[in-house]
Amino acid sequence: MGNDQQSALFPTYARYPITMIKGEGSRLWDDTGKAYIDLMSGIAVTNLGHAPQAVKERLVAQLDELWHVSNLFHIPNQEKLAQLLTEHSCTDAVFFCSTGAEANEAAIKLARRYASKVQGSGRYEIITFEKSFHGRTLATLTATGQDKVKEGFHPLPDGFVYAPYNDFAAVQQLVSDKTCAIMLEMVQGEGGVTPADPAFIQQLAQLCREQDLLLIVDEIQTGVGRTGKLFAYEHYGIEPDIITLAKGLGSGFPIGAMLGKAKLTEAFSAGSHGSTFGGTPIATAAAIATIETILNEGLVKRAEEIGLYAIDTLKQRLADNPIVKEVRGKGLLIGIECTQPAGELISALQEAGVLVIPAGPNVIRLAPSLTIPQADLDAGLDAVCQVLAQKAAAAVQ
Numbered sequence: 539m540g541n542d543q544q545s546a547l548f549p550t551y552a553r554y555p556i557t558m559i560k561g562e563g564s565r566l567w568d569d570t571g572k573a574y575i576d577l578m579s580g581i582a583v584t585n586l587g588h589a590p591q592a593v594k595e596r597l598v599a600q601l602d603e604l605w606h607v608s609n610l611f612h613i614p615n616q617e618k619l620a621q622l623l624t625e626h627s628c629t630d631a632v633f634f635c636s637t638g639a640e641a642n643e644a645a646i647k648l649a650r651r652y653a654s655k656v657q658g659s660g661r662y663e664i665i666t667f668e669k670s671f672h673g674r675t676l677a678t679l680t681a682t683g684q685d686k687v688k689e690g691f692h693p694l695p696d697g698f699v700y701a702p703y704n705d706f707a708a709v710q711q712l713v714s715d716k717t718c719a720i721m722l723e724m725v726q727g728e729g730g731v732t733p734a735d736p737a738f739i740q741q742l743a744q745l746c747r748e749q750d751l752l753l754i755v756d757e758i759q760t761g762v763g764r765t766g767k768l769f770a771y772e773h774y775g776i777e778p779d780i781i782t783l784a785k786g787l788g789s790g791f792p793i794g795a796m797l798g799k800a801k802l803t804e805a806f807s808a809g810s811h812g813s814t815f816g817g818t819p820i821a822t823a824a825a826i827a828t829i830e831t832i833l834n835e836g837l838v839k840r841a842e843e844i845g846l847y848a849i850d851t852l853k854q855r856l857a858d859n860p861i862v863k864e865v866r867g868k869g870l871l872i873g874i875e876c877t878q879p880a881g882e883l884i885s886a887l888q889e890a891g892v893l894v895i896p897a898g899p900n901v902i903r904l905a906p907s908l909t910i911p912q913a914d915l916d917a918g919l920d921a922v923c924q925v926l927a928q929k930a931a932a933a934v935q
């Protein structure tokens with residue numbers, strides 16, 4: 539849609555002047571016929587590439603059988619997906635919803651209800667982190683440690699306090715007799731692709747054990763193979779009490795999930811939480827096919843291997859680039875911190891036919907699909923390095 543036309547949409551997004559009309563694997567095409575190499579996957583959503591065959595077949599088969607029934611009935615696909623997710627994680631039970639924010643809402647509600655109904659402790663406060671991102675509902679934007687998402691939305695719900703990321707002493711300072719949980723990302727995605735320090739995470743896990751606090755790990759961006767483990771917490775040798783998933787879980791079909799330890803199941807009873815669209819036959823079909831494909835095709839290992847290769851390649855080729863401060867990340871969640879605004883670099887890359895995403899003002903985020911062909915990855919990385927070299931040359935003139 540051209541800028542001269544009046545849009546009937548709320549202006550909640552700063553959209554690029556591009557209209558995509560087709561996607562296949564790690565390629566996208568716009569309405570002028572221009573092709574792009576996709577190094578963003580939606581925002582870490584299309585982890586199997588666009589229109590993956592295995593997911594499509596499962597969806598089509600499910601569309602022929604049953605689209606929707608209420609959660610007042612048993613839904614076999616939910617049982618099957620919950621089995622898959624609990625077998626391959628440290629958790630025992632799953633609640634399904636449709637989005638990431640909704641998964642985090644469920645986690646926040648479960649933490650509070652566990653404290654009130656099971657522990658009887660009356661605790662309700664959750665410690666979260668500066669530069670985190672947990673969603674856009676009132677509770678999850680309050681959990682988010684960034685002021686920009688809160689502007690104009692006060693009064694916000696009570697019960698959230700914020701520590702600097704990777705600062706254990708600051709967390710200790712915030713723990714009180716009101717604290718019920720600590721919630722964080724293993725790699726801060728929106729906040730600039732910042733991985734957590736292993737020692738920090740181990741100290742947090744120990745603190746949670748000692749003080750009987752719940753450890754909630756938001757894996758909405760890092761989960762489902764993205765970081766070279768099925769779940770990013772596995773890099774740290776810890777076991778969260780609650781894990782939240784969404785983005786990559788359904789290959790683009792909306793589905794979210796909250797996974798929890800067995801001890802938490804008694805905190806929720808019939809009627810304490812729910813969602814009309816949570817875990818419909820279609821959504822769970824997409825997620826089952828996604829998880830099975832990732833597991834059966836060894837894509838977690840591939841994410842680890844090509845992730846290491848991509849980070850290595852970028853580190854080498856950008857080492858002497860004066861506008862690049864740091865290359866960091868885990869698996870296929872990669873950040874390039876620059877001295878220039880990410881927006882201009884991203885536009886230049888789009889012109890060159892490569893799609894990446896910002897993460898904060900100065901970081902370019904790469905999140906290619908786990909299935910990206912080596913040739914597309916190489917061409918994409920080459921374009922990133924060339925555009926950054928051109929921008930650096932222009933900066934010294």
Ligand SMILES: *Cc1c(COP(=O)(O)O)cnc(C)c1O
Binds near residue numbers: 637642674727728757
């Ligand atoms: C995207 C994201 C969310 C919010 O997910 P929505 O599906 O947009 O509600 C929450 N946490 C993290 C870490 C995310 O990356």
